[in-house]
Amino acid sequence: MAAGITKTGDEWRLSDVIQGVAIDSRLVKPGYIFVAIPGAISDGHAFVEDAINRGAVAIVGEHPLNLPVPYFQVESSRRAAAELSAAYYHYPSRDLVTIGVTGTNGKTSVVYWLTALVRAGGISAGMISSVVNDTGNRVRNSILTTPESPELQRQLWEMRQNGATHAVVEVSSHGIAQRRVDEIGWDLAVLTNITREHLDFHGTMENYVATKAKLFQRLPADSLGAVLNADNRYSDVVREGLVCPVVTYGLEAGDVRTEILEATAWGSRVRIDAGQGRPIEAQLNHPGQYNVYNLTAAVTAALALGVSPEVIQRVIPELPGVPGRMQVLQQPGQPTVIVDYAHTPDGLTQSLITVRKMVEGRVWLVFGARGGRDRGKRPEMGRVAATLADCVVLTADSPNDEEPDAIAEAIREGIDTVDPAKLIKIELDRARAIHWVVKEAQATDCVLITGRGPEPYQYFHGRRVVLKDSDVALDALGERVRKGADGVGIH
Numbered sequence: 001m002a003a004g005i006t007k008t009g010d011e012w013r014l015s016d017v018i019q020g021v022a023i024d025s026r027l028v029k030p031g032y033i034f035v036a037i038p039g040a041i042s043d044g045h046a047f048v049e050d051a052i053n054r055g056a057v058a059i060v061g062e063h064p065l066n067l068p069v070p071y072f073q074v075e076s077s078r079r080a081a082a083e084l085s086a087a088y089y090h091y092p093s094r095d096l097v098t099i100g101v102t103g104t105n106g107k108t109s110v111v112y113w114l115t116a117l118v119r120a121g122g123i124s125a126g127m128i129s130s131v132v133n134d135t136g137n138r139v140r141n142s143i144l145t146t147p148e149s150p151e152l153q154r155q156l157w158e159m160r161q162n163g164a165t166h167a168v169v170e171v172s173s174h175g176i177a178q179r180r181v182d183e184i185g186w187d188l189a190v191l192t193n194i195t196r197e198h199l200d201f202h203g204t205m206e207n208y209v210a211t212k213a214k215l216f217q218r219l220p221a222d223s224l225g226a227v228l229n230a231d232n233r234y235s236d237v238v239r240e241g242l243v244c245p246v247v248t249y250g251l252e253a254g255d256v257r258t259e260i261l262e263a264t265a266w267g268s269r270v271r272i273d274a275g276q277g278r279p280i281e282a283q284l285n286h287p288g289q290y291n292v293y294n295l296t297a298a299v300t301a302a303l304a305l306g307v308s309p310e311v312i313q314r315v316i317p318e319l320p321g322v323p324g325r326m327q328v329l330q331q332p333g334q335p336t337v338i339v340d341y342a343h344t345p346d347g348l349t350q351s352l353i354t355v356r357k358m359v360e361g362r363v364w365l366v367f368g369a370r371g372g373r374d375r376g377k378r379p380e381m382g383r384v385a386a387t388l389a390d391c392v393v394l395t396a397d398s399p400n401d402e403e404p405d406a407i408a409e410a411i412r413e414g415i416d417t418v419d420p421a422k423l424i425k426i427e428l429d430r431a432r433a434i435h436w437v438v439k440e441a442q443a444t445d446c447v448l449i450t451g452r453g454p455e456p457y458q459y460f461h462g463r464r465v466v467l468k469d470s471d472v473a474l475d476a477l478g479e480r481v482r483k484g485a486d487g488v489g490i491h
């Protein structure tokens with residue numbers, strides 16, 4: 001035993017001397033273990049001294065080091081961080097039924113809706129999502145979609161302390177690749193869909209799909225199993241070699257099949273047939289076919305968790321909206337403004353198709369693309385915009401370390417291949433762009449603002465600027481309705 005740590009196989013034992021685990025030296029407090037991770041920008045090993053100065057009592061890393069405190073050299077620091085974090089919090093996932101939800105689009109909605117369904121079924125569940133983390137009696141805004149392993153294990157521990165029996169966790173491909181979720185013994189995993197995304201990080205679609213598939217490969221034969229989207233072509237790849245039970249869902253195929261009985265611009269009446277007894281029939285008050293898929297995924301998972309069809313049917317009409325996902329800002333006699341998170345070619349396609357059905361007039365699209373992310377998707381998003389929107393205004397998303405005009409130029413290339421006339425304006429100041437479009441649009445038009453959803457900040461070379469799309473849009477609508485307006489409602 002050194003510094004209160006022993007390791008047997010993959011299992012670490014930590015004595016009470018250890019006060020926490022950190023992978024960022026700036027978060028180290030006296031009594032912590034610091035795990036040095038070789039990163040893409042900097043190398044955590046360079047911050048070992050900083051960690052020791054802040055009170056780290058042991059260091060874990062991948063390089064040979066000679067240190068004044070106990071040092072554990074491991075093959076993978078990320079794996080060790082997950083193991084140590086789980087050990088520090090006494091392996092909380094072992095006492096929880098853990099449900100991982102992954103996929104390119106729709107993860108957050110499925111996490112929100114599945115949590116609502118299981119809670120309605122009398123199950124005490126915590127939720128980790130890209131918007132908020134809710135551990136039962138405490139809700140915090142999220143920083144990452146899937147937190148780093150020390151934070152993730154802490155949240156699971158807190159859920160258990162709060163009496164939760166289940167945890168619904170949004171799992172990003174970064175979370176899987178960076179081994180943040182390594183020490184969770186999953187009981188159920190759900191795939192929404194896979195389309196192009198994050199190729200800057202994963203390199204190829206093959207790698208991206210293979211990373212997502214890892215979540216499902218970890219499900220043992222006696223787990224509740226995998227819930228896969230039968231209508232998404234990558235589900236077959238994910239399914240290969242699985243030893244766990246598999247349930248599929250879809251609109252065209254699947255063990256659980258949903259039929260849209262009636263679709264309006266604002267929602268769909270659906271019949272969900274799980275092949276057992278009477279089908280569930282209910283009104284989903286969220287627009288678009290993609291939300292019917294999200295619902296079917298959540299319902300299939302809820303059924304696997306034992307929630308009754310009667311409860312599911314009762315709750316569907318009340319399912320909550322996710323902040324910044326198709327958030328409609330409306331005022332009589334003014335253009336409809338919708339804030340959405342769509343940030344992939346497929347997500348943008350779904351949003352535009354849905355919005356098109358909601359309004360009689362033109363669809364204005366205001367968007368950009370995040371810096372430091374998959375560059376290849378930018379012209380593709382330009383093509384989608386020019387194909388499905390009437391008027392496009394390009395602006396900055398969160399450029400990070402890239403130049404916003406260069407990002408806009410890459411999107412413009414895609415627009416030009418379809419119809420250059422659709423590009424009405426490039427205004428890189430996002431607030432100004434939103435104000436301008438809201439002023440120009442007619443009452444029957446829709447202004448769709450995509451890419452950032454509920455995110456509160458833009459980042460410019462490390463500088464943080466406060467900007468929430470819905471706040472700016474409300475301001476802009478307020479300007480239009482100032483004369484005699486009695487407020488703009490959020491739906």
Ligand SMILES: CC(=O)N[C@H]1[C@@H](OP(=O)(O)OP(=O)(O)OC[C@H]2O[C@@H](n3ccc(=O)[nH]c3=O)[C@H](O)[C@@H]2O)O[C@H](CO)[C@@H](O)[C@@H]1O[C@H](C)C(=O)N[C@@H](C)C(=O)N[C@H](CCC(=O)O)C(=O)O
Pocket residue numbers: 023024025026036037038039040041042043044045047143144145146147148172173174175178
């Ligand atoms: C692009 C990417 O994957 N970045 C992740 C990566 O960063 P990196 O390789 O650049 O790490 P680095 O900054 O070089 O630092 C290396 C190590 O030194 C540490 N450090 C750094 C500075 C210091 O003073 N002290 C210190 O100890 C860092 O904490 C880190 O452990 O490794 C870090 C440690 O694991 C992650 O925190 C970081 O996520 C950043 C914050 C991030 O923005 N990630 C995004 C892309 C992400 O994960 N997104 C997904 C969802 C995506 C989606 O669905 O759209 C998510 O789950 O949120």
